[in-house]
Amino acid sequence: MDNKTENGFLNEIRDFVTPRLSGKRITHTLSVEKETARLCGIYCPDKEIPLRAAAILHDVTKELGEDEQLKLCIKYGILCAEELKKSPKCFHAKTGEALAREVFGDRIGEEYLSAIGYHTTGRENMTLSEKVLYLADYIEPKRKFRDCVILREHFYGSLEKSPPEDKVKVLDETLLYSFDLTIEDLIREKKIIAPDTFRARNYLCNCVL
Ligand SMILES: [Fe+2]
Numbered sequence: 001m002d003n004k005t006e007n008g009f010l011n012e013i014r015d016f017v018t019p020r021l022s023g024k025r026i027t028h029t030l031s032v033e034k035e036t037a038r039l040c041g042i043y044c045p046d047k048e049i050p051l052r053a054a055a056i057l058h059d060v061t062k063e064l065g066e067d068e069q070l071k072l073c074i075k076y077g078i079l080c081a082e083e084l085k086k087s088p089k090c091f092h093a094k095t096g097e098a099l100a101r102e103v104f105g106d107r108i109g110e111e112y113l114s115a116i117g118y119h120t121t122g123r124e125n126m127t128l129s130e131k132v133l134y135l136a137d138y139i140e141p142k143r144k145f146r147d148c149v150i151l152r153e154h155f156y157g158s159l160e161k162s163p164p165e166d167k168v169k170v171l172d173e174t175l176l177y178s179f180d181l182t183i184e185d186l187i188r189e190k191k192i193i194a195p196d197t198f199r200a201r202n203y204l205c206n207c208v209l
């Protein structure tokens with residue numbers, strides 16, 4: 001794709017997403033796209049366009065109610081609906097992935113659709129694309145929650161202090177930290193921890209420590 005085609009493609013996706021989301025969610029979405037581009041510059045410049053496409057789509061079904069999410073699960077044959085029912089915040093990642101596949105699957109590869117599908121929970125042995133979108137969603141600069149601020153400072157601070165050859169280690173350590181923060185919050189709030197989240201955390205523990 002040349003630059004003009006790439007821009008046209010990303011605009012088409014923005015036009016698809018905009019009527020489906022509130023202004024506040026669009027602001028977050030575009031900020032995730034920007035943060036994704038920044039992280040791609042550090043880790044995977046060759047994946048920038050498809051990962052930005054995935055970033056624009058990552059929350060496309062976020063504002064649908066639980067009933068509509070369930071209907072989409074049935075429509076797309078999403079099998080883990082029972083498990084997801086216990087972690088309703090995770091629904092939109094799976095339904096968003098399925099909708100993105102239906103509409104843009106001929107132009108966005110499985111690697112990037114999967115990054116949408118795991119942007120909320122993570123999973124064991126995540127791909128680089130999954131890690132980049134997961135982190136971009138967490139640390140995009142418009143997010144002001146305590147954990148987001150802590151993680152953003154941790155990531156960019158560590159990156160600055162580390163030699164370039166350690167940048168993948170910094171990414172993994174940051175992700176491990178993010179899962180710890182998320183799990184601590186879920187425990188404090190007496191909520192279910194999605195199995196993919198603790199598997200993601202344990203896998204990274206083995207890689208990093
Ligand atoms: Fe999300």
Ligand SMILES: [Fe+2]
Pocket residue numbers: 028032058059137
């Ligand atoms: Fe998001």
